[in-house]
Amino acid sequence: MALTLSRPDMISLAAGFTDNESLPVRETREIVRELLSNPAKGRPTLQYGVTPGDETLRLLTAERLQRLDGVRKRSAAHDPRRVMISGGSQQILYMVTEALCDEGDIVLVEDPTYFVYLGILQSHGLQARGIQVDRDGLNLAHLERTLEHMKRSGAIRRLKMLYLVSYFHNPTGLTMSLEKKARALALLRRYERAAGHPIYLLEDAAYRELRFRGEEVPSALVVRGAGSRVIYAGTYSKPFATGVRVGFGVMPEPLFSTVIRIKGNHDFGTANLTQQILVKALGLGIYDAHLDRLRKRYARKSAVMLRAFQQHMPPEVEWWTPDGGLYFWVRLPSGIPVGQPSRVFKDAVRANVLYVPGELCYASQSSRRIPANEMRVSFGGARLADIPEGVARLGKVLRTAVRRAR
Numbered sequence: 001m002a003l004t005l006s007r008p009d010m011i012s013l014a015a016g017f018t019d020n021e022s023l024p025v026r027e028t029r030e031i032v033r034e035l036l037s038n039p040a041k042g043r044p045t046l047q048y049g050v051t052p053g054d055e056t057l058r059l060l061t062a063e064r065l066q067r068l069d070g071v072r073k074r075s076a077a078h079d080p081r082r083v084m085i086s087g088g089s090q091q092i093l094y095m096v097t098e099a100l101c102d103e104g105d106i107v108l109v110e111d112p113t114y115f116v117y118l119g120i121l122q123s124h125g126l127q128a129r130g131i132q133v134d135r136d137g138l139n140l141a142h143l144e145r146t147l148e149h150m151k152r153s154g155a156i157r158r159l160k161m162l163y164l165v166s167y168f169h170n171p172t173g174l175t176m177s178l179e180k181k182a183r184a185l186a187l188l189r190r191y192e193r194a195a196g197h198p199i200y201l202l203e204d205a206a207y208r209e210l211r212f213r214g215e216e217v218p219s220a221l222v223v224r225g226a227g228s229r230v231i232y233a234g235t236y237s238k239p240f241a242t243g244v245r246v247g248f249g250v251m252p253e254p255l256f257s258t259v260i261r262i263k264g265n266h267d268f269g270t271a272n273l274t275q276q277i278l279v280k281a282l283g284l285g286i287y288d289a290h291l292d293r294l295r296k297r298y299a300r301k302s303a304v305m306l307r308a309f310q311q312h313m314p315p316e317v318e319w320w321t322p323d324g325g326l327y328f329w330v331r332l333p334s335g336i337p338v339g340q341p342s343r344v345f346k347d348a349v350r351a352n353v354l355y356v357p358g359e360l361c362y363a364s365q366s367s368r369r370i371p372a373n374e375m376r377v378s379f380g381g382a383r384l385a386d387i388p389e390g391v392a393r394l395g396k397v398l399r400t401a402v403r404r405a406r
Helices: 002-006 025-035 039-045 055-068 089-100 115-123 140-153 178-190 255-267 272-283 286-312 343-350 384-405
Strands: 083-086 106-111 127-134 159-165 200-204 230-235 247-250 318-320 327-331 374-378
Touching: 025 039, 025 272, 025 286, 039 272, 055 083, 055 230, 055 247, 055 272, 083 089, 083 255, 089 115, 089 159, 089 200, 089 230, 089 247, 089 255, 106 115, 106 140, 115 127, 127 140, 140 159, 140 178, 159 178, 178 200, 272 286, 286 327, 286 384, 343 384
Parallel strands: 106 127, 106 159, 159 200, 200 230
Antiparallel strands: 083 247, 230 247, 318 327, 327 374
């Protein structure tokens, strides 16, 4: 971010920012004008709210999740009383981890995973253990082997949850099927007796609504037994406007009550003004209209990046093409490192193009070597006109690296 600001010619394909040009400025201005149109409306909007979040927004959120999941009859997992409004989904991840885990505990994560969550685990003194991923999500055989090994070693007693970025995964762009979510939850339940306590599945669905191809995949909230073991973290920031910083979590008791106490210690409740903006945007159809435009925008940016990859990347480079979200996952031959200390990364900076080294997205553990030949490339925050040029610069750097490696 600092490099991008200090060097005007820099094209960042690194930051996971949303598209700047499509932010709903006019719509938000009209909502705020209506909210503050007179003192009777404006004063409650500018006053403190309640810690769990605005009641109407919690209800709208539960109903929205129910529609996305294709559930006609509301289940316990979609109960608005289980919905908590937060300052972005990141706050849910932090508070849930704080509530469930003690120093030295273990959280299973995808290998690779969202590197900011790895930072949360590290800040709490927790161990992250990676589970391999396939093109359709978590490798269930590796999950089962890991759980069995932890049972035999006794480490299962320190396992508290499995963390999944299940939609248009950050960093790889993949989406996990409902069948895999159900089987993963069943595996966790099978090992709870050995653990001596519940093992939760934390589903991070921050990118769920940014789908621009394919069919909707239901969340783990619809899986049998989800009402007592699934924690769902979502957001309104990425689909509407990142500046509003409103997310939400769905969680069972007694976890909900514990996290509410933590939330009160954090901030007494999410900013009421931004919550009321979302209530209006959802209730008036403004949110869905914007989301439809945003999906088309990301579909176009993704297609432009794909064409640029096809034109400029050397044949030795492979990538995973997403159906939503913001990211392509790029892999070079194994002998070509692309991490921050590497020649490739330094050459890319000199060429005024940035990417995220994939090695940042792996949990640190001695049982396997972290791949050094992968990168995350984002089309989200880059200007549409800059994407072809940014990929061309990166492709030139990678072609040079491949020639050097021969």
